[in-house]
Amino acid sequence: MKGKAWKFGDDVDTDAVIPGRYLVMNTPEELAVHAFEGVRPDFAKNVHENDVIVSGNNFGCGSSREHAPIALKGTKVSCVIAKSFARIFFRNAINIGVALLECPDTDRIDEGDELDIDLASGVIKNLTKNEQYQATPLPDFVREIVDAGGLIEYTRKLIA
Template sequence: MARAWKFGNDIDTDVIIPGRYLVINDPEELAKHLFEGIRPEFAESVRHGDIIVAGTNFGCGSSREHAPLAIKAAGVEAVIARSFARIFFRNSINIGLPLLICADAEKIDDGDSVVVDISRGIVQNISKKESYPTTPLPPFLQEIVRSGGLLNYTKKQVVRA
């Protein structure tokens, strides 16, 4: 069971990880600054396995990978939103951070207890005793995420060949 951290629409990469930290390349160090401009308590309070829930266009803005890297390093299990910026989506899958598109994301409140079944594309809201379908990742993207990202997935494919 995970805690849901709720965010709104158009959360851009500068909100996720402020630009002044782009000189940092260590994901764990980046994670210490997640959302500090809008939720200063987030970095210290988020726990391994928690999820982020958002509205539309999550991850808009720049194409840098720092934002999904910091989210993954903080131990976030998945990000669930009504929609994602395309480059953020791609960067997230490439580093092994699962994203799920959920039309009912707004029904999940901040602090709700949820269980996410990434492979089936189901979010169970334990707090409200409701379930919400998501658009599950296609099997090959799920395999990339399970492998820990595109680089690890590619290494496995080379070894198999």
């Protein structure tokens, strides 16, 4: 996966990802239009497929709404990289099919850096700075869920 970094700080809560007034919307495409609307009004208009969200500690804190990872899926970002994730958000994101990596070096990544990410190994190459960081790779079975598009699609494939 290759994409441009969108940098956020610590404690990005689910209300920042998708404001509560949009919880009446249910599709990834509907929600994506309003992703980060209150904190980064330019995000939804300028994010490109395969871009990467990079954050500090505790990404996805706050309410346990599934709308936050659904909105991220709708933006078509390839991955969210953070120092740590709120536990419920992490599980919801995997179940929705959003790739996540925990990496202690997110401070070394700047807004706009071009990243090349290998989910299997957890290696993140910063092509802009010619640096490499090691994230905790997702276990194979978790990557299979993400690759399938989420838990529902993964289960459908198992049953078929």
